[in-house]
Amino acid sequence: MKYIGLGLVYLVALLPYSAFAESEVLQKYIEISEQKKLSEKITWKRLLYVEKQHSEVTYKGYFYAKDGARNLKSELQADINALFSNAEPNHSIRCRFPARSEWLIKQLNIQKNQLPYVECPEFDQWFAQIRPYKATLIYATDFMGNPSSMFGHTLLRLDPKDQAQLNLVSYAINYAATVTGNDNWSYAWKGLTGQYPGEYSLMPYYRKVKEYGDFESRDLWEYELNLSPEETAFLIKHMWEMQKVSFPYYFISDNCAYRLLGLMDLVRPDLNLASQFKYASIPMQTIKTIDQNALIKNTVYRPALETQLLSQAKQHGHALAKQAHKVAFADISKMPDLLKEYQQPDQAKILEMAYDDLYLQFVAHKVDAEFAQPRFRQLLGLRSQISLEKQRQEPLRPKLDPTQGHNARNWSVDIGTVQGDTFVQIGTRQAYHDLIDPQGGYRTGTQLQFLDGAIQWRDDKLKVEHIDILSVNSFNPITPFKTPLTWGFNFAWQQEALKQGHFSKDDQHGVLSFKAQSGYTWADDDRKNLCYVEAQTYVQAGHALDKGWRVGFGPTLGCQNIWSDHINTLLQAELPYWEDAKAWQFRLNTQINYAINQQNSLRLKWYYQEQKSQDWMNTSLGYVHYF
Numbered sequence: 001m002k003y004i005g006l007g008l009v010y011l012v013a014l015l016p017y018s019a020f021a022e023s024e025v026l027q028k029y030i031e032i033s034e035q036k037k038l039s040e041k042i043t044w045k046r047l048l049y050v051e052k053q054h055s056e057v058t059y060k061g062y063f064y065a066k067d068g069a070r071n072l073k074s075e076l077q078a079d080i081n082a083l084f085s086n087a088e089p090n091h092s093i094r095c096r097f098p099a100r101s102e103w104l105i106k107q108l109n110i111q112k113n114q115l116p117y118v119e120c121p122e123f124d125q126w127f128a129q130i131r132p133y134k135a136t137l138i139y140a141t142d143f144m145g146n147p148s149s150m151f152g153h154t155l156l157r158l159d160p161k162d163q164a165q166l167n168l169v170s171y172a173i174n175y176a177a178t179v180t181g182n183d184n185w186s187y188a189w190k191g192l193t194g195q196y197p198g199e200y201s202l203m204p205y206y207r208k209v210k211e212y213g214d215f216e217s218r219d220l221w222e223y224e225l226n227l228s229p230e231e232t233a234f235l236i237k238h239m240w241e242m243q244k245v246s247f248p249y250y251f252i253s254d255n256c257a258y259r260l261l262g263l264m265d266l267v268r269p270d271l272n273l274a275s276q277f278k279y280a281s282i283p284m285q286t287i288k289t290i291d292q293n294a295l296i297k298n299t300v301y302r303p304a305l306e307t308q309l310l311s312q313a314k315q316h317g318h319a320l321a322k323q324a325h326k327v328a329f330a331d332i333s334k335m336p337d338l339l340k341e342y343q344q345p346d347q348a349k350i351l352e353m354a355y356d357d358l359y360l361q362f363v364a365h366k367v368d369a370e371f372a373q374p375r376f377r378q379l380l381g382l383r384s385q386i387s388l389e390k391q392r393q394e395p396l397r398p399k400l401d402p403t404q405g406h407n408a409r410n411w412s413v414d415i416g417t418v419q420g421d422t423f424v425q426i427g428t429r430q431a432y433h434d435l436i437d438p439q440g441g442y443r444t445g446t447q448l449q450f451l452d453g454a455i456q457w458r459d460d461k462l463k464v465e466h467i468d469i470l471s472v473n474s475f476n477p478i479t480p481f482k483t484p485l486t487w488g489f490n491f492a493w494q495q496e497a498l499k500q501g502h503f504s505k506d507d508q509h510g511v512l513s514f515k516a517q518s519g520y521t522w523a524d525d526d527r528k529n530l531c532y533v534e535a536q537t538y539v540q541a542g543h544a545l546d547k548g549w550r551v552g553f554g555p556t557l558g559c560q561n562i563w564s565d566h567i568n569t570l571l572q573a574e575l576p577y578w579e580d581a582k583a584w585q586f587r588l589n590t591q592i593n594y595a596i597n598q599q600n601s602l603r604l605k606w607y608y609q610e611q612k613s614q615d616w617m618n619t620s621l622g623y624v625h626y627f
Contacts (some may be wrong), residue, residue, distance in 0.1 A: 198249030405441020416620025427454030
């Protein structure tokens with residue numbers, strides 16, 4: 001008993017010394033952090049999402065110091081203190097903020113045996129499931145059916161070591177707006193004004209391939225990044241820290257592309273990519289910037305299922321493709337009869353196309369499982385009876401990938417004549433692509449222009465020629481498998497040949513204009529020649545109109561032709577009937593573009609209008625530079 005009592009006295013005597021020693025160690029590392037000015041380091045600021053000396057993060061649980069969002073030094077010291085504090089399993093700072101902790105331990109050179117023992121079963125299980133070794137940036141091409149994806153979408157795939165053939169089961173980091181409820185009409189407005197929270201999520205990559213490649217028919221480009229395994233691991237550890245953090249999501253600026261650039265900046269402190277895209281973050285442009293900084297090792301093209309199906313139609317011929325569509329939707333009992341007249345190789349081609357056609361309709365919810373499943377089984381059963389290798393071939397990879405296309409913004413200079421008067425015009429466009437631009441790297445048949453404007457000097461006067469606030473057109477060609485609608489709209493301020501409410505060959509006045517159109521498009525298999533027919537509605541408002549407004553309606557016909565890698569043309573004719581004038585107006589727009597290279601073009605334009613035997617004409621030659 002005597003010795004036990006002495007031992008207890010000894011232990012009690014050691015407690016103050018132990019606490020003093022821990023306090024001394026803690027103070028030592030706080031002093032080192034001040035000497036190294038760690039709170040001013042760029043990585044520390046990026047870990048805390050600091051903008052103008054204040055964190056963007058509003059979630060209080062992201063900080064250990066009460067004033068951590070505003071005081072970087074205070075947060076740093078609170079985090080160092082937390083490193084040396086005992087905690088329950090999963091509650092240590094090393095469990096909650098593994099990337100932040102790793103950086104601090106490395107910067108301060110803290111030895112492992114100086115830190116308390118921690119258990120992080122939740123993080124350890126999560127991290128072991130992902131097994132990050134390398135990162136691949138994914139670009140899903142533009143999708144006109146969703147305002148948030150009109151410029152395309154980027155996400156990040158995390159691949160384990162030696163799993164190149166199984167990357168569909170890898171995990172992907174996605175940053176997107178979280179939309180609750182059914183905001184049909186307000187969706188675009190809320191997305192443009194940052195009223196949705198943007199959040200990171202982690203999900204199996206095959207789910208995104210199914211969503212983008214199958215359901216939305218968007219080709220995917222996979223860019224393997226030149227990140228080390230350590231950098232990739234640090235990135236995914238930071239994702240664990242962001243589970244309850246959100247930022248206001250803006251479709252144009254603070255979007256998926258902008259936030260993924262921030263992750264690149266985090267793991268490479270010498271980079272400063274995100275700061276280049278404060279006002280507009282177009283995914284394609286951010287990928288180009290990543291490529292220019294030597295961060296891309298390898299590029300893989302993953303065509304959408306519809307792209308593969310259309311490639312089969314091109315390989316096998318439209319006659320077999322149309323028969324495949326007929327077989328896919330026929331009664332099960334009639335399928336064998338529809339194949340009888342064909343030789344076995346053609347039967348195999350028809351059945352393969354029929355299966356893919358039906359599957360596309362199924363994932364798009366055009367047919368239900370009760371209709372599709374029996375037909376899937378029948379198609380597979382019939383195909384298994386034909387002892388031939390698969391007939392489909394992989395689609396050819398496009399000549400240019402998105403990093404090689406023209407830049408999204410441009411400026412232009414035009415010299416020409418309007419009704420015999422010489423003019424000089426300077427224009428600019430903030431985004432993104434139109435039908436007359438060089439088409440390499442973009443989806444043919446899509447047009448999206450944002451803030452496209454021009455000023456013109458004529459008759460010793462400077463005036464605004466036009467400001468296209470937003471112009472969207474999706475030309476969807478008819479295929480052997482479906483007959484989709486072509487649609488579009490344009491909201492702009494523009495000059496019109498008007499005087500006192502009537503068409504004029506001498507005067508122009510500004511009007512606010514809205515146009516909406518829909519119709520059908522036809523194209524060849526390579527989509528080098530695309531023609532469309534649409535019905536178009538016009539609504540205009542301005543002081544130069546009799547009632548202050550007018551409406552019109554009429555047909556629009558046009559053709560886009562890609563003659564070579566350097567030359568493409570656009571021809572469009574409109575015939576609106578104006579309600580106020582009770583007259584038809586003929587409008588012709590002809591443009592020829594010669595691409596010097598992907599970032600520079602020469603453009604010849606001729607516009608012609610005629611109404612009630614009066615005409616108006618504009619001819620110009622211009623230079624366009626993309627930047």
